[in-house]
Amino acid sequence: MVGAPKITLQWPGKALSRAPTGGRLTPAVCPDAPVTLIEGDNLVALEALQQDAAGFTLAYLDPPFFTGRSHHRVIRQRDPESGQISRSLGRGFDDHWESLEHYLSALAARISAVHALLTPQGCLVLHVDPKTSHYVKVLCDELFGPECFASEIVWRYRRWPSKQRNFQRVHDVLLRYVKDPKAEPRFQQLYEPLAPSTRATWGEGQQRAVVGADGRRVRSSTLEQPSRGVPLGDVWEIGIVAPVAKERTGYPTQKPEALLTRLIEACTLPGDRVLDPYAGSGTTLAVAARMGRPVVGIDENREALELCAARLRRQGLGVRRSRAVPRSLRQARPTSPARLTG
Ligand SMILES: C[S@@+](CC[C@H](N)C(=O)[O-])C[C@H]1O[C@@H](n2cnc3c(N)ncnc32)[C@H](O)[C@@H]1O
Numbered sequence: 001m002v003g004a005p006k007i008t009l010q011w012p013g014k015a016l017s018r019a020p021t022g023g024r025l026t027p028a029v030c031p032d033a034p035v036t037l038i039e040g041d042n043l044v045a046l047e048a049l050q051q052d053a054a055g056f057t058l059a060y061l062d063p064p065f066f067t068g069r070s071h072h073r074v075i076r077q078r079d080p081e082s083g084q085i086s087r088s089l090g091r092g093f094d095d096h097w098e099s100l101e102h103y104l105s106a107l108a109a110r111i112s113a114v115h116a117l118l119t120p121q122g123c124l125v126l127h128v129d130p131k132t133s134h135y136v137k138v139l140c141d142e143l144f145g146p147e148c149f150a151s152e153i154v155w156r157y158r159r160w161p162s163k164q165r166n167f168q169r170v171h172d173v174l175l176r177y178v179k180d181p182k183a184e185p186r187f188q189q190l191y192e193p194l195a196p197s198t199r200a201t202w203g204e205g206q207q208r209a210v211v212g213a214d215g216r217r218v219r220s221s222t223l224e225q226p227s228r229g230v231p232l233g234d235v236w237e238i239g240i241v242a243p244v245a246k247e248r249t250g251y252p253t254q255k256p257e258a259l260l261t262r263l264i265e266a267c268t269l270p271g272d273r274v275l276d277p278y279a280g281s282g283t284t285l286a287v288a289a290r291m292g293r294p295v296v297g298i299d300e301n302r303e304a305l306e307l308c309a310a311r312l313r314r315q316g317l318g319v320r321r322s323r324a325v326p327r328s329l330r331q332a333r334p335t336s337p338a339r340l341t342g
Contacts, residue, residue: 005146009138011101016108016143022327024048029296031273033320035289035312037305040324042277042298046113048324049275049296055119056296057186057272060263060284061110062127062255064095066103071095071252073303091303092252093280104135110277111143117275120183123150123267126175127255133173140177150176150185154235155259174263190266191229198230236262249307251281260287268293282308289317298324 023044029036031054038045064071073090097103114124124144128136133152141149153174162168178185194204205222212218238258241248247257260283268274270292276284279297285308288295299305309319 005142007138007146008142009104009135011104013101013105014108015105016112018109021047023324025322026325027322028052029322030320032294034294035285035317035319036294036296036322037279037282037285037308037319038296038298038322038324039300039302039305040298041300041326042324043109043113044326045298045324046110046117046277050113050116054273055122056117056275057119057122057269058264058267058293059114059118059122059124059275059277060127060260061114061124062253062276062278062280062284063107063110064093064278065129065253066097066100066132067095068097069095073252073307074250076250090250091301093301093304100132100135103132104139107136108139108143111140114275114277115143115179118179120180121186123176123178123185125153125263125267126177127155127172128175129172130169133175137175140175144177144179145181147181148177148179150178151234152176156235156237157240159240176267186267186269186272188266188269190232190262192232193229194227195230232262232266238262247283247286249281249311251304251307254281255283257283257287260284261291264288264291264293279308280304282311286311286315290315 021041021044023040025038025045025048029038029049029052031052071092071094073092075088075090076085077088078085111124111126118124126136126140137149137152153176155172155174156170159168159170202220202222204226206225206227207220207222209217210219210221236259238256241254241256248254264274264284264287272293274284274288274293274295276295277298279285279299281304282297285295285297289312297305297308299308305321309321312319
């Protein structure tokens with residue numbers, strides 16, 4: 001954190017400092033491995049990762065959204081004889097909380113642990129929805145420093161229309177914070193297509209602003225070279241994962257690969273390490289590995305990690321597995337490290 005924030009969020013029981021979990025990873029994580037999956041509570045894993053000298057350039061966090069629901073995985077199976085598809089429910093994740101205070105306390109501990117793992121050029125992207133984004137933004141200002149706030153990306157999507165006495169919610173919020181605002185951030189400029197009205201008026205050529213003696217733009221001229229488009233803004237229109245999409249895994253709240261592709265492309269270079277402490281079905285892992293970024297994913301749901309591993313195998317990639325072992329288990333069984341599968 002850079003400067004002491006003057007405005008903070010308060011709630012009963014708020015305590016940003018606490019004793020470390022004291023867990024460890026077994027086996028230890030190799031920083032150069034293309035893909036590592038860690039099973040266990042992400043707070044234990046994140047704190048144990050702090051012993052690893054290499055930091056992460058991008059951490060993408062997609063935590064439960066405080067929905068007050070249990071989210072199930074949908075498993076589709078085709079009967080080899082009849083060809084009929086049957087659906088059953090598998091383990092997803094639970095999103096019930098005692099209170100918003102408990103939710104924010106849990107999130108604050110994880111955001112702090114991720115902060116410690118970022119390189120000076122690195123950033124955190126926290127994916128939430130408008131029910132909590134205002135609280136989480138003030139919290140991140142406190143944990144990172146307000147000057148570390150970089151962007152609030154609105155992911156706008158289309159969903160099945162439903163009539164209600166309100167505007168239908170059709171966006172999520174991605175908050176981006178940089179680790180060190182004085183360091184040169186990793187940032188590759190991306191472009192989006194020119195607006196149809198711009199193309200109609202100016203054509204497809206690059207535009208150059210003609211500036212007067214007083215420094216104000218007097219007119220624009222169009223050059224011969226084709227335009228790359230306009231610098232990408234902070235409202236992203238990307239479709240949700242369609243029911244028939246090839247990338248669909250059946251895991252609840254799976255995020256589209258196009259969203260992660262954009263983030264990873266903008267915020268990292270090949271070889272930079274990427275972290276996803278709420279890995280779920282492994283969208284970040286699949287995309288980062290394909291783009292040549294070593295990636296570490298953490299999830300407490302073993303079924304989710306099996307799904308990740310299968311998804312990566314289909315991409316021709318092997319994964320290393322590790323387990324986050326909390327201190328209490330280490331004390332109970334100091335000489336018997338957890339058995340690994342896969
Ligand atoms: C919203 S889902 C992530 C979905 C993922 N982005 C995708 O595209 O599939 C959240 C995930 O976080 C995991 N999770 C929640 N709390 C956790 C914790 N304390 N430690 C580890 N994993 C956790 C859940 O098991 C769930 O898989």
